[in-house]
Amino acid sequence: MRAPLETFSYEYPHPAVTTDVVVFTIRDTRLSILLVKRANPPHQGCWALPGGFLDIDEDLDTCAARELQEETGISGLYLEQLYTFGATRRDPRERVISVTYYALVPQDALATPRAASDAAEVGWHTFENLPPLAFDHAQIIEMAHRRLVAKLDYSTIALQFMAESFTLSELQGVYEILLNQPLDKRNFRKRVLSLGLIEETGGLRRSGKHRPAREYRARHPRRVEIIK
């Protein structure tokens, strides 16, 4: 992928720039994060966020989307820049500035992560039970989580966790998992419907021995709107 046997010289020292992505999804009623096991030093064998070096003619967003695509096989996800980490000693090899992003994968999407070249293994880990992480990646995840939870309050970001069609109970479940508290069913439905952000598909979802649920879809599936 990168040009071999050549060097690039500058009058002043330049840091390396990477992007790292915190990929959230909800699997089996748990908030989960995609991690890769590092195949090479430093922190070999340690779990880390998917990410990699910025190509010199590649936009930051493109780089993050590419890394994400390489690790998960998924594209078109909601992807938002989070923060830039650049402490001088965060990487022992050289000075590395990491522009971090976070992404949301729809619940139960067929996200079969496949190991990329520089990763020994890829897998989902529940947010509540993360393994030890390489570099400052624990700090990055913590910030991403804070941002995600904060955005629940004033944006439609939670819809990015939903499949194309979903039931109100499923949507409520997502909020409950992220906020880590139960919500009142009637108040939840009243509020979410009054916002006018979702609409009925007309279909019914039947699952199990009980009344089937109405299916809804987002009115603007790819957009995250600021509300109230």
Added chain:
Amino acid sequence: MRAPLETFSYEYPHPAVTTDVVVFTIRDTRLSILLVKRANPPHQGCWALPGGFLDIDEDLDTCAARELQEETGISGLYLEQLYTFGATRRDPRERVISVTYYALVPQDALATPRAASDAAEVGWHTFENLPPLAFDHAQIIEMAHRRLVAKLDYSTIALQFMAESFTLSELQGVYEILLNQPLDKRNFRKRVLSLGLIEETGGLRRSGKHRPAREYRARHPRRVEIIK
């Protein structure tokens, strides 16, 4: 400042990394931004945000604070990372990643900007009437302004515009300028006092032929707290 007559080589191309800072203050009832006139190409003679290259052993926050200090002579300001801009062609010289910050200078602080080495001129410009700007700096300012206004709603950031002591009318004035709308005096005072974030100094401010106003101070002057 930087090492001369030496080159730094890497196996892969590295972008340059800069920090740029949007410095806000309120001058004469107008929201204003500090700009420098570029002494050198590209965009020579154009106005730009204060900023500069990251030293290789310098943290990002430190770099932003240093640039700010060099341009304004002020330190200890509220400074927060905003966003990282890295479009491939944003600087015609080489690939440059700019980690941007925004800072707030207290109203009518003795901010006498002095031109740094690479700037021909430094000055305040009202937000409503900005000159043409170099690079993507107009976009950066727009984002900083959106962030600032959004933070008014859920944080105590407006207090960073106030001098050590201030009157409630002055504080209300700051909100009115930033929100660009008049506020009700009684409701404003009721709300801001009920939050318990400011306290009376005991002093009075007399200015002009009218009843003097009570002076207040922030309870946690350097901290920006999230409210409600």
Added chain:
DNA sequence: TTGAAATCGTGTAATCTGGACACCATCATT
């Protein structure tokens, strides 16, 4: 000394918003 000009400081009533709360409906299964 008195009146005018200017800003300071204060309370109440109406409205809106958010949260608490319980029961019947509909399907599958036996």
Added chain:
DNA sequence: AATGATGGTGTCCAGATTACACGATTTCAA
């Protein structure tokens, strides 16, 4: 036909937010 399980619905109360007007205190000038 009865059981088990989740879907779907409305009202009331409390607290929060908004609208709104006037007397108090100072300086200055006549």
